[in-house]
Amino acid sequence: MTPVPTAAARPDRVVAFRPPLAGVEEVLHASWREHAYPAHTHDTWTVLLVDDGAVAYDLDGRAGAAPSRSGLTVLPPHVPHDGRGMGGAGFTKRVLYLSPDQLGPDLVGRAVDAPLLRDATLRAGVDRLHRALVGHDLLEAEARLALARERLADLLRRRTPQPRSPQPLVAVRARERLDADPTDGTTLAAVAADLQVSVPHLVRSFSACYGIPPHRYVLGRRLDHARRLLLDGVPAGQVAVETGFYDQAHLTRHFRTFLGTTPARFQRSWSRAAPDHVRTRPSARPVTTMGA
Known part of the structure; x- marks a missing residue:
């Protein structure tokens, strides 16, 4: 080596x-x-x-x-x-x-x-x-x-950082706010201000309640939306913009991390695998097992 x-x-x-x-x-x-x-x-x-x-x-x-x-x-x-x-x-x-x-x-x-x-x-x-x-x-x-x-x-300040007690209600309300539109670019500071808590408190509460921090939760929601758009035939570059990613490379990096493939390959996989009579039906949607 x-x-x-x-x-x-x-x-x-x-x-x-x-x-x-x-x-x-x-x-x-x-x-x-x-x-x-x-x-x-x-x-x-x-x-x-x-x-x-x-x-x-x-x-x-x-x-x-x-x-x-x-x-x-x-x-x-x-x-x-x-x-x-x-x-x-x-x-x-x-x-x-x-x-x-x-x-x-x-x-x-x-x-x-x-x-x-x-x-x-x-x-x-x-x-x-x-x-x-x-x-x-x-x-x-x-x-x-x-x-x-x-x-x-x-x-x-020479203080040993102490764990703060999370508040489940903060996490629930934060999730409701993030679910309203995961792609709108809302900041954690804006959500925390609405809930009258600090950003660290929001992050800790959300992580304790749902097992992942809020930024990871939003990323999952954006990827879900991206997958649906890709399967609808929307070009990957446009998908990246519409789902809140910085650019197509940003979308691709996270796609590789979570699904082990690129958006383009993910999009092409169904058109290659689907039977001809299904492939011609725009409303058809496959059940994907490429990632969760």
Whole structure:
């Protein structure tokens, strides 16, 4: 098996984008072999994951280190910091730049005092948040951001995150709202506001009641709708738009995950398998066993 190259062996690479998600100002993925950046500040919260190597930095004149695969580092707004690879080696990092209002100003001093948070749950959640943003899964990203923000605040306040009691009625009403039109682009923040609860509370309540988080529930509803449209002969590109996916590639990725095939192959499967006398009847609908 060919070994995965370390950051020191990879070419320098920087990818940045602004996702359409309130609270996230920028996403940056970078791999650098020798680059060191001078002292500067941001007007955002910097949430840093190091995937390979380690980053040494000075934050407000205090030396710190962000190791790879060990928690995450959070740097507050308007506080000077620099960065460089430890020991002259390269590093690979992923960064979220969060709006100042995502974490309270009372947490700035706490982040300066102890920016490294060794919390496996938080790191895993932020990793999934990055993956959701890259994959254009904005409803999932919204849920991941809300939970990560809440846990970040708890940890910076030196509190052990405590489980909150779910409320079944919140879950039932949220499902009714999502069922009304799973493709309309409704945000979890809008649903939570209608129910007068926080987004983390909504996510926990829904997950406890139905066994899956609300973004996964909505995804299933969208895929159900997509399957029906495909079997009606609607082109896959149009189906993606009508069922709330970012584009056809986004629909295809989730189709592969849940059904092990592409939308086009799914659509063609019935026309190939159906008898001629059924194939000519527009109202005929097969019973598919390709996935649940």
